[in-house]
Amino acid sequence: MRKPTPHPSGAKPPKLSKNLIPNHVAVVMDGNGRWAKQRGLPRTAGHEAGEAALFDLVEGAIEIGVKEISAFAFSTENWKRSPEEVKFLMGFNRDVIRRRLDDMHELGVRVRWAGRDRKLWKSVIDELERAEKLTVKNKVLTLNMCVNYGGQAELVDAMQKIADLIKSKKLSPDQITEKTILANLYEPKIQPVDLFIRSSGEQRTSNFLPWQSVYAEMVFMDVLWPDVTRKTLWKAIEEYNKRDRRFGKA
Ligand code: IPE
Ligand code: IPE
Ligand code: MG
Numbered sequence: 001m002r003k004p005t006p007h008p009s010g011a012k013p014p015k016l017s018k019n020l021i022p023n024h025v026a027v028v029m030d031g032n033g034r035w036a037k038q039r040g041l042p043r044t045a046g047h048e049a050g051e052a053a054l055f056d057l058v059e060g061a062i063e064i065g066v067k068e069i070s071a072f073a074f075s076t077e078n079w080k081r082s083p084e085e086v087k088f089l090m091g092f093n094r095d096v097i098r099r100r101l102d103d104m105h106e107l108g109v110r111v112r113w114a115g116r117d118r119k120l121w122k123s124v125i126d127e128l129e130r131a132e133k134l135t136v137k138n139k140v141l142t143l144n145m146c147v148n149y150g151g152q153a154e155l156v157d158a159m160q161k162i163a164d165l166i167k168s169k170k171l172s173p174d175q176i177t178e179k180t181i182l183a184n185l186y187e188p189k190i191q192p193v194d195l196f197i198r199s200s201g202e203q204r205t206s207n208f209l210p211w212q213s214v215y216a217e218m219v220f221m222d223v224l225w226p227d228v229t230r231k232t233l234w235k236a237i238e239e240y241n242k243r244d245r246r247f248g249k250a
Helices: 032-038 043-064 083-106 122-135 151-167 178-183 230-240
Strands: 024-028 068-075 109-114 141-149 195-198 217-220
Touching: 024 043, 032 043, 043 068, 043 083, 043 141, 043 230, 068 083, 083 109, 083 122, 083 141, 109 122, 122 141, 141 151, 151 178, 195 230, 217 230
Parallel strands: 024 068, 024 195, 068 141, 109 141, 195 217
Antiparallel strands: none
């Protein structure tokens, strides 16, 4: 085990009591293409530059006490990009997981994959499953890598699984509750999202974790993903603390 390496600037997380720290933060890592374009570079250079941002954010999450991060790495809609970019992103995701695995394990991070297997490269699935197996007992933080993830696809897949249960008489329709839905999502152990953040200035969810985010606080930031650091996360957590979470209560 190792402790997170402090941020090179020496910055420390804001001191907040435990009940003010979001348990689960969902992260839409957006703006890589625009970051690259601003520099006259190919879009792929933006994706490459985004790798460090994610792992700095993970270290900052551990420092401040966040227990779960869901990172949107490739959506079910991203197949609509050029074949070259799709191919790059598949290989890149596989390589990032491979490259970072030992270090995540050292930090006590549990890695899980949430996504659809259909269409996803087998080499990517293999790498994700290897990471899940190696880190299964880690407890410092859970990192859900959302690769080939789409919220609508996840609900469709859950409904198919539930329909199969009904067909084989393991379940009757009147027994379906919110718990049944949750139990049939890609990661049934996933916690409700407390804080949902997105970089790049876009203010939409783009099909990320709809079931899990119904009561999430949304924080949209203008920074492009490759420029994100753990300090961006800490700032979002300070914004989160200005919100009044009522959950329907008066
Ligand atoms: C996010 O950056 C990475 C993925 C969606 C895989 P984008 O590639 O969407 O960057 P922009 O939005 O075009 O700037
Ligand atoms: C969301 O970003 C998906 C990921 C970050 C993986 P997109 O760039 O694909 O979203 P849209 O197309 O702007 O909604
Ligand atoms: Mg984008």
